[in-house]
């Protein structure tokens with residue numbers, strides 16, 4: 593017998609997007625925000641008193657909870673802080689799933705969900721995002737249902753009324769992963785008023801340019817939050833992260849101008865890619881999913897990498913003819929489009 597539990601021995605871990613070491617690359621493969629975080633964030637980090645590092649941080653991140661509650665127009669008791677949105681996903685898996693309590697979601701979606709289920713040793717019920725998949729999820733009625741909205745990597749957005757209906761039909765918890773919601777037309781926070789089984793996940797990694805800080809949070813009714821508090825690590829958010837994330841969420845003016853810049857650049861990138869012959873659905877996220885009609889996605893991905901331009905390619909059913917491209921700065925997007933134009937016009941690019 594090996595050292596590891598069977599489910600750990602058998603699983604492959606989550607594979608994060610490639611993080612190139614070189615500085616002169618165009619990195620559009622992990623949906624990071626291309627702009628720096630609010631200057632207030634850097635100021636708070638520079639001015640942090642050593643005493644804040646000597647002592648343990650606030651166990652519940654109350655400073656952040658208070659600031660976020662004001663912005664979202666909820667109460668601090670509605671918020672749980674997490675060491676990135678991924679930490680909240682792990683907390684929820686630990687809290688709601690076990691050998692008798694499966695997790696349900698529909699593919700394609702965020703590839704971390706099955707990994708967390710496997711670590712926890714719970715079953716997964718995987719549907720396909722096709723036809724009546726929302727009402728099928730209601731019929732499955734799993735103890736934990738996860739919906740990524742807007743969805744990664746497909747970039748589409750489910751109307752909040754549909755999610756409300758699903759929450760009403762479920763006896764278990766509905767976790768709505770809103771990691772990309774800052775770039776979308778609506779959000780699900782209002783559902784927590786009437787639904788005691790909904791938890792909304794938020795991340796500071798994308799809209800707030802803080803992927804390196806590791807900060808996310810969940811919004812739900814206090815009973816759900818209190819239960820999750822029992823499951824989290826005692827100090828799951830550190831003192832630097834609490835101070836920086838609080839400064840970031842307090843600077844709503846900076847946040848909105850950043851988000852607007854990316855949304856208008858998303859539109860331009862979408863149109864440029866369509867002109868090159870890609871099929872690109874309208875995106876509600878900070879990335880686009882481009883179907884390669886003219887060349888093979890795999891070959892395009894490699895040809896771009898040779899030019900130090902990194903995008904994401906998934907060798908998966910339904911996705912292996914597409915490239916996931918993060919919306920970068922106008923200059924980065926222009927370089928990408930020019931490189932694609934050149935690669936596609938080269939003779940010998942076959943499907």
Ligand SMILES: *Cc1c(COP(=O)(O)O)cnc(C)c1O
Pocket residue numbers: 675676677678679702740744769771794795796797803806807808
């Ligand atoms: C980025 C992301 C998260 C959370 O990311 P963190 O960096 O851990 O906050 C959660 N779900 C999806 C779908 C994501 O893309």
